[in-house]
Amino acid sequence: MQLDKMDENDWVYHGEGNKNLVVAHLSRVLRLLKYPAEDSENPPQSAEQAFRQIQNIVDFSSNVMSILLGEKFVHSGEVVKLPLEFVRQLSIKVQHERPGWRCDKVIDIYSGCALSLPNLTYPVLHLSTHTPPLCVEIKPKWGFLPSSKHVSKDIKSKVCRFCMYQLYKVATGKWKKRSLYCPLDLFSGNKQRMHFAIRQLIEEPQNNLKIFKGGQCIYSRKDSDDSLDLNSLLHHLRPYFLQGNNRFNCHMTNKAVLNDFIQVLMNALLSSEGREGGPVNDRHAERQSYCDASLFNKERSRQGSQGLPGDSVLSRILQTQMLDMRDIEELYPLYHRVEQHLQDFPKQRARLHIEGPYNKEFLEMLQKCPAEDDGSVEYAATKVGIHQYLITKTAKDCSIMVALVPSSDKEEEDEGPPPFTSLVSILDLDPKPFDSILYQLRLDQTIVSFYLQTRSALPEDSVSSHPTICAAPEKEECTLLFHPV
Numbered sequence: 194m195q196l197d198k199m200d201e202n203d204w205v206y207h208g209e210g211n212k213n214l215v216v217a218h219l220s221r222v223l224r225l226l227k228y229p230a231e232d233s234e235n236p237p238q239s240a241e242q243a244f245r246q247i248q249n250i251v252d253f254s255s256n257v258m259s260i261l262l263g264e265k266f267v268h269s270g271e272v273v274k275l276p277l278e279f280v281r282q283l284s285i286k287v288q289h290e291r292p293g294w295r296c297d298k299v300i301d302i303y304s305g306c307a308l309s310l311p312n313l314t315y316p317v318l319h320l321s322t323h324t325p326p327l328c329v330e331i332k333p334k335w336g337f338l339p340s341s342k343h344v345s346k347d348i349k350s351k352v353c354r355f356c357m358y359q360l361y362k363v364a365t366g367k368w369k370k371r372s373l374y375c376p377l378d379l380f381s382g383n384k385q386r387m388h389f390a391i392r393q394l395i396e397e398p399q400n401n402l403k404i405f406k407g408g409q410c411i412y413s414r415k416d417s418d419d420s421l422d423l424n425s426l427l428h429h430l431r432p433y434f435l436q437g438n439n440r441f442n443c444h445m446t447n448k449a450v451l452n453d454f455i456q457v458l459m460n461a462l463l464s465s466e467g468r469e470g471g472p473v474n475d476r477h478a479e480r481q482s483y484c485d486a487s488l489f490n491k492e493r494s495r496q497g498s499q500g501l502p503g504d505s506v507l508s509r510i511l512q513t514q515m516l517d518m519r520d521i522e523e524l525y526p527l528y529h530r531v532e533q534h535l536q537d538f539p540k541q542r543a544r545l546h547i548e549g550p551y552n553k554e555f556l557e558m559l560q561k562c563p564a565e566d567d568g569s570v571e572y573a574a575t576k577v578g579i580h581q582y583l584i585t586k587t588a589k590d591c592s593i594m595v596a597l598v599p600s601s602d603k604e605e606e607d608e609g610p611p612p613f614t615s616l617v618s619i620l621d622l623d624p625k626p627f628d629s630i631l632y633q634l635r636l637d638q639t640i641v642s643f644y645l646q647t648r649s650a651l652p653e654d655s656v657s658s659h660p661t662i663c664a665a666p667e668k669e670e671c672t673l674l675f676h677p678v
């Protein structure tokens with residue numbers, strides 16, 4: 194990439210989240226900061242601050258998250274300085290492709306800073322074949338129930354945050370339809386539960402699932418009420434699954450295509466080598482962790498527990514999320530202690546690395562932290578305190594990208610999906626701001642009280658387990674939740 198010869202016509206809109214917009218050009222992407230539209234005339238930070246913010250993201254990803262999640266999964270990228278005219282033209286060019294609900298923020302066109310990353314939807318893997326890679330992005334969210342003594346509402350240890358939050362999101366219009374995906378099913382390592390969870394993601398992707406082919410998004414929910422085209426997805430997927438052993442002339446039902454696709458995706462998520470194909474060993478004992486709101490039939494999964502392979506992407510994310518099992522209610526007093534201290538001694542913000550930098554000194558500070566609470570601000574801020582909690586917050590909001598290309602390896606069996614090579618990565622590993630903790634506490638209270646109120650007003654089976662719906666992939670009734678195709 195020649196930074197002095199950038200042409201906006203080479204770059205295409207690729208996607209965006211709450212804080213960044215991403216454009217792609219073949220095997221690279223540029224991730225540009227966004228800020229609230231009302232600040233568009235008056236950028237909230239200088240070019241130097243923007244540069245430092247992105248450098249902080251790179252350092253946090255490479256020095257902290259990559260160690261916890263595994264280097265093979267993490268691509269931290271590098272900060273680049275782009276010509277301002279290029280960014281301005283790019284911003285105009287992509288505007289009409291942006292989803293309406295994201296337009297409350299605008300691209301930072303003043304700093305010229307961006308994060309340059311490999312395009313994970315168009316990995317080098319595909320170069321060995323003429324077939325465009327398939328790529329699945331999953332934002333799995335929180336995979337466990339808090340086990341803190343300080344939880345004020347019992348429901349938090351029975352129903353997961355994602356499932357509770359769904360009722361609030363639908364009621365406030367963020368999404369039109371409730372998602373029946375439950376992260377605890379995906380993270381269970383039990384193949385039936387995982388299969389069920391992935392089907393729910395396909396049925397209602399919200400912002401938790403996107404599917405790409407050849408680097409282009411072919412399946413996602415862009416707005417709360419846009420239409421989803423499952424037929425078109427199946428049309429894209431079918432050729433990949435007809436290529437297997439003895440299948441060239443076989444008729445495959447849509448259900449079989451979808452089951453194969455989910456199977457291949459699960460294999461990649463459970464692979465303990467980063468690249469699919471090797472034997473799965475070093476399994477964790479399955480965490481007997483069930484969410485009462487999941488529609489998966491618990492009795493079925495108890496028959497065949499598998500657990501997550503130790504080095505699989507799901508296991509690494511879950512372990513990182515669980516570094517801090519404390520609930521926000523238990524964490525808040527520690528935040529309060531640090532906040533009070535910073536009010537009295539504002540210059541200590543830098544010493545305590547409240548906004549980074551995430552360098553050697555930061556890691557040393559985490560290691561030196563006292564093991565027991567001695568009432569100090571160091572304890573509250575560091576390893577067992579705020580920083581550790583914020584690290585787990587990043588792991589609760591990251592996404593997994595699974596790139597798949599048909600493999601030429603011949604396999605003996607005629608059964609099962611054709612072989613694929615996969616490349617699994619984790620993205621969106623930005624540090625979460627210290628100041629978000631008060632907001633987190635309030636949001637948590639809102640989600641829980643809304644869930645309790647709404648649940649009591651709804652019929653029993655609309656929010657809790659429903660024994661007649663199960664996820665056995667081989668059974669006909671597993672099409673139950675799908676629209677006709």
Ligand SMILES: O=P(O)(O)O[C@@H]1[C@@H](OP(=O)(O)O)[C@H](OP(=O)(O)O)[C@H](O)[C@H](OP(=O)(O)O)[C@H]1OP(=O)(O)O
Nearest residue numbers: 210211212332334358400586589590623625629633
């Ligand atoms: O708090 P949550 O669980 O709603 O997560 C936010 C996400 O909402 P979600 O529920 O996944 O739709 C939210 O995603 P959306 O904007 O809803 O797509 C962001 O990821 C947000 O992170 P950040 O503040 O931009 O760094 C996320 O906020 P934090 O992870 O910073 O709390």
Ligand SMILES: Nc1ncnc2c1ncn2[C@@H]1O[C@H](COP(=O)(O)OP(=O)(O)OP(=O)(O)O)[C@@H](O)[C@H]1O
Nearest residue numbers: 208209210211212213215222310311312313314621
């Ligand atoms: N390296 C990459 N390769 C390919 N696509 C990417 C890459 N990084 C991001 N994307 C795409 O861009 C989208 C937005 O990126 P990202 O999730 O980092 O934004 P964000 O604003 O930080 O999100 P959030 O809402 O979680 O804060 C992703 O959902 C993904 O589809």
